[in-house]
Amino acid sequence: MGRTVGFVPTMGALHEGHLSLVRHAVAETDVCAVSIFVNPTQFAVGEDLSRYPRPLDQDLQSLAAEGVEAVFIPTPETMYPAGFGTSVVPPPVANRWEGQFRPTHFGGVATVVLKLLQILPAEKTFFGQKDFQQWRVIQQMVADFNVPTEVVGCPIVRDQGGLALSSRNIYLSQEERRRALAISASLCQVQQAYRAGERRAGQLESILGDGLAPLDRIDYAVVVDAHTLEPIQRIVEPAIALVAGHVGKTRLIDNGWLDPHSSEAS
Amino acid sequence: MGRTVGFVPTMGALHEGHLSLVRHAVAETDVCAVSIFVNPTQFAVGEDLSRYPRPLDQDLQSLAAEGVEAVFIPTPETMYPAGFGTSVVPPPVANRWEGQFRPTHFGGVATVVLKLLQILPAEKTFFGQKDFQQWRVIQQMVADFNVPTEVVGCPIVRDQGGLALSSRNIYLSQEERRRALAISASLCQVQQAYRAGERRAGQLESILGDGLAPLDRIDYAVVVDAHTLEPIQRIVEPAIALVAGHVGKTRLIDNGWLDPHSSEAS
Numbered sequence: 001m002g003r004t005v006g007f008v009p010t011m012g013a014l015h016e017g018h019l020s021l022v023r024h025a026v027a028e029t030d031v032c033a034v035s036i037f038v039n040p041t042q043f044a045v046g047e048d049l050s051r052y053p054r055p056l057d058q059d060l061q062s063l064a065a066e067g068v069e070a071v072f073i074p075t076p077e078t079m080y081p082a083g084f085g086t087s088v089v090p091p092p093v094a095n096r097w098e099g100q101f102r103p104t105h106f107g108g109v110a111t112v113v114l115k116l117l118q119i120l121p122a123e124k125t126f127f128g129q130k131d132f133q134q135w136r137v138i139q140q141m142v143a144d145f146n147v148p149t150e151v152v153g154c155p156i157v158r159d160q161g162g163l164a165l166s167s168r169n170i171y172l173s174q175e176e177r178r179r180a181l182a183i184s185a186s187l188c189q190v191q192q193a194y195r196a197g198e199r200r201a202g203q204l205e206s207i208l209g210d211g212l213a214p215l216d217r218i219d220y221a222v223v224v225d226a227h228t229l230e231p232i233q234r235i236v237e238p239a240i241a242l243v244a245g246h247v248g249k250t251r252l253i254d255n256g257w258l259d260p261h262s263s264e265a266s
Numbered sequence: 267m268g269r270t271v272g273f274v275p276t277m278g279a280l281h282e283g284h285l286s287l288v289r290h291a292v293a294e295t296d297v298c299a300v301s302i303f304v305n306p307t308q309f310a311v312g313e314d315l316s317r318y319p320r321p322l323d324q325d326l327q328s329l330a331a332e333g334v335e336a337v338f339i340p341t342p343e344t345m346y347p348a349g350f351g352t353s354v355v356p357p358p359v360a361n362r363w364e365g366q367f368r369p370t371h372f373g374g375v376a377t378v379v380l381k382l383l384q385i386l387p388a389e390k391t392f393f394g395q396k397d398f399q400q401w402r403v404i405q406q407m408v409a410d411f412n413v414p415t416e417v418v419g420c421p422i423v424r425d426q427g428g429l430a431l432s433s434r435n436i437y438l439s440q441e442e443r444r445r446a447l448a449i450s451a452s453l454c455q456v457q458q459a460y461r462a463g464e465r466r467a468g469q470l471e472s473i474l475g476d477g478l479a480p481l482d483r484i485d486y487a488v489v490v491d492a493h494t495l496e497p498i499q500r501i502v503e504p505a506i507a508l509v510a511g512h513v514g515k516t517r518l519i520d521n522g523w524l525d526p527h528s529s530e531a532s
Binding site: 083084085086087088089090091092093110111114115118119121140141144145146147148 | 349350351352353354355356357358359376377380381384385387406407410411412413414
């Protein structure tokens with residue numbers, strides 16, 4: 001039989017988080033393929049599509065250094081030619097949280113990932129758990145549509161201050177970056193309280209919200225079931241603390257497992 | 267490289283129309299795979315899901331006689347397990363005609379065909395042109411989602427009276443069958459008028475409608491662009507006459523090309 005393929009779909013502006021996905025792919029499969037495509041259909045009007053960073057030369061150097069053998073860089077016209085008109089309705093796990101604040105986002109993500117997986121069939125496809133809900137949406141879509149790939153979620157990569165790596169972090173001023181650290185710090189406090197025995201979701205959400213005071217606006221800060229992303233009263237099954245908030249003009253998301261078996265919760 | 271696969275998705279109750287698809291697949295590819303699945307999500311409440319014919323033993327005998335090497339007969343629970351929740355929004359070519367009279371139909375068809383093509387990847391997938399709009403919807407979905415298969419549309423197979431073969435024809439009484447022949451007869455008259463030089467869609471639709479008087483109810487009887495299925499004034503590009511009507515409790519559809527290059531129009 002042929003060699004196994006590992007696929008890492010990205011929007012470019014690659015950082016160590018993306019490169020950790022690439023390293024997982026290189027380690028777990030024979031051939032690593034990466035796509036770089038700033039997918040217009042997952043941005044809403046007023047979001048940062050036009051200013052989203054596109055440092056292509058630097059990205060290609062980073063991927064070459066990791067031993068990536070194939071990089072797919074389609075144009076919007078290749079992905080969405082004239083007459084294009086079919087789309088994916090994502091599963092219910094897409095409805096809350098990001099789905100509420102970015103109503104067209106996951107439809108765009110699910111559609112483009114489905115397309116990419118048809119163009120680049122892969123035994124394994126790698127997503128970062130920083131975009132936790134996205135990972136769950138894609139897992140469920142792949143299962144529901146019987147797409148023959150395993151969707152692997154890789155742990156969040158953080159900088160020395162704890163800030164989850166994101167291509168959007170370059171938007172932050174030094175002062176904003178300092179305030180953004182409240183997100184990971186607050187998630188840490190929630191995980192500490194969880195390890196200390198707190199199982200009431202409401203109590204954990206209070207701790208989370210208190211720690212997010214330095215942010216300019218919070219979209220959501222919740223403790224929910226890690227599989228369905230539905231609200232819970234108490235943590236019995238694996239749970240996840242999800243945060244989306246604004247620092248200046250930059251919207252950031254982050255999350256932390258509340259699950260003794262997870263690598264991040266330990 | 268491996269052998270090429272030809273895939274024929276069906277709902278069973280196989281007739282010569284289905285078998286003609288199988289023969290195309292056997293002729294054009296190395297391995298022919300057939301699915302038999304009465305897909306519940308493409309039936310609306312009140313349609314004939316429960317009484318749809320399911321002569322499985324007879325179907326399997328017919329397929330064996332044609333040299334089919336693989337038959338996939340999933341259960342509804344296999345295709346739609348608990349937690350299933352992703353779906354396809356079909357392209358605009360699905361919106362009119364069948365899409366208007368069966369609003370949830372093409373969403374169900376597109377979703378199940380996408381799933382089947384993930385389970386049974388095939389170089390070529392064969393559809394009957396009797397369900398003309400379905401063929402166009404699947405063609406467009408496959409193009410839009412980059413599904414790596416060629417969607418082949420095979421000509422309508424008719425009985426000696428001209429009635430387009432359909433698994434639903436067994437619902438017809440002898441008297442109803444006689445009246446149902448008005449559909450193909452009327453389509454023939456439209457094609458004759460077209461060959462005689464008539465290019466006005468409205469005139470051709472009048473001829474079509476007049477010929478359908480023996481039916482109990484007509485859902486639509488139109489002459490439209492064969493690619494977009496949008497209404498036209500005059501035939502310049504290939505066109506198609508589409509009919510859906512009721513005879514007794516049975517709903518029948520049929521169509522005829524209005525295109526000098528088509529096999530059916532000649």
